Amino acid sequence: MEKPILNYLQIEPTTVCNYTCGFCVGRHMPQKNMTLETFTEAVGAVTGLKYISIQGEGEPLLNHDFFEMVRIVKSLHPDASISFITNGSLFSPQNIQKILVSGIDRIMVSIESANEDMFKEIRGGKLSKVKAGISSLLKERNRVELSRPVIGFASTILSTTYMNFKGVADLYMELNMDGGISYQYLQQMSSYYDIYNQDMKGQVMSNENVFDFEKMIKSDERYVKLDIDACDITNFYAALYAYKGKGCPWLEEGLYVNMNGISTGCCMIKDTMQYGFGKLTSENVLNVFEKRSRMQDQLLHGLIPPACAGCETAIAIKDAYQSNPVN
Numbered sequence: 569m570e571k572p573i574l575n576y577l578q579i580e581p582t583t584v585c586n587y588t589c590g591f592c593v594g595r596h597m598p599q600k601n602m603t604l605e606t607f608t609e610a611v612g613a614v615t616g617l618k619y620i621s622i623q624g625e626g627e628p629l630l631n632h633d634f635f636e637m638v639r640i641v642k643s644l645h646p647d648a649s650i651s652f653i654t655n656g657s658l659f660s661p662q663n664i665q666k667i668l669v670s671g672i673d674r675i676m677v678s679i680e681s682a683n684e685d686m687f688k689e690i691r692g693g694k695l696s697k698v699k700a701g702i703s704s705l706l707k708e709r710n711r712v713e714l715s716r717p718v719i720g721f722a723s724t725i726l727s728t729t730y731m732n733f734k735g736v737a738d739l740y741m742e743l744n745m746d747g748g749i750s751y752q753y754l755q756q757m758s759s760y761y762d763i764y765n766q767d768m769k770g771q772v773m774s775n776e777n778v779f780d781f782e783k784m785i786k787s788d789e790r791y792v793k794l795d796i797d798a799c800d801i802t803n804f805y806a807a808l809y810a811y812k813g814k815g816c817p818w819l820e821e822g823l824y825v826n827m828n829g830i831s832t833g834c835c836m837i838k839d840t841m842q843y844g845f846g847k848l849t850s851e852n853v854l855n856v857f858e859k860r861s862r863m864q865d866q867l868l869h870g871l872i873p874p875a876c877a878g879c880e881t882a883i884a885i886k887d888a889y890q891s892n893p894v895n
């Protein structure tokens with residue numbers, strides 16, 4: 569049977585984590601590693617991968633099979649760009665060597681604050697260790713004259729940290745990083761918001777906060793240059809959202825697969841019982857693609873599927889449909 573083309577796959581190697589971020593839904597999920605068998609089944613069910621992000625709601629490097637997973641991707645999808653987001657606490661000398669021979673293209677290290685105490689309060693880990701790990705990884709990569717992986721920061725923007733974004737940018741430069749800085753606002757979709765405590769709910773960015781933050785980063789040449797999208801090497805999310813069609817880019821070109829191998833329409837859809845497309849396997853892949861395409865159709869007809877409630881992309885598609893309905 570011919571395999572369908574999938575351009576973007578985000579796959580969750582584990583939900584286990586050594587950090588305690590209060591905004592992470594992974595802390596409320598069963599703690600589990602994806603098996604190699606499930607991983608191989610999923611990546612082997614499709615063809616044509618351009619980008620794969622091996623990360624979900626846990627710390628990828630805690631799955632002992634992580635580098636074997638990367639090797640499998642390299643053998644099945646040699647042209648795919650491979651990336652992951654990490655908390656940056658596990659850049660041991662052994663992992664650094666494995667990273668450098670793996671062929672991974674991009675690593676994004678999460679950070680909300682460059683202040684040691686605040687970092688600890690938000691993430692439950694030590695910023696000094698993360699900084700030392702990034703330095704060692706870059707030093708070794710440069711010593712062996714590799715240009716990949718590029719190393720950047722992934723920042724979740726909170727109402728109490730956005731004013732100090734300069735600290736994150738300063739640290740990026742101090743460490744001579746080169747993968748750019750990506751940022752996303754603390755999620756408001758109910759799949760995330762419902763697990764926040766009162767304090768975390770208060771950390772969601774207001775419209776005024778967003779306005780101020782964007783004004784700050786768009787008006788300063790320095791931030792513009794550090795933006796991940798200004799980086800020479802394209803990244804998973806920028807490439808995915810460069811999609812110019814009318815529908816949702818995820819539902820057109822991407823899939824998310826959780827630690828059990830169950831696929832959903834995007835990385836923000838967590839309830840696989842209600843909204844899952846089923847396991848991504850060679851036997852089920854056409855069924856998965858059919859369900860994804862039905863969801864896209866719904867959106868294109870101005871209906872927000874329950875799985876997409878609260879998603880800004882879905883709202884924009886619905887608004888566009890309402891201002892110009894097409895049959």
Ligand SMILES: C[S@@+](CC[C@H](N)C(=O)[O-])C[C@H]1O[C@@H](n2cnc3c(N)ncnc32)[C@H](O)[C@@H]1O
Nearest residue numbers: 591592625626627653654655678722724754755
């Ligand atoms: C879920 S983590 C998993 C990878 C790794 N454990 C880490 O901490 O980076 C991936 C990224 O999602 C972000 N993230 C997690 N929960 C979020 C939320 N509720 N809203 C916005 N971003 C979130 C994290 O800050 C991190 O940059």
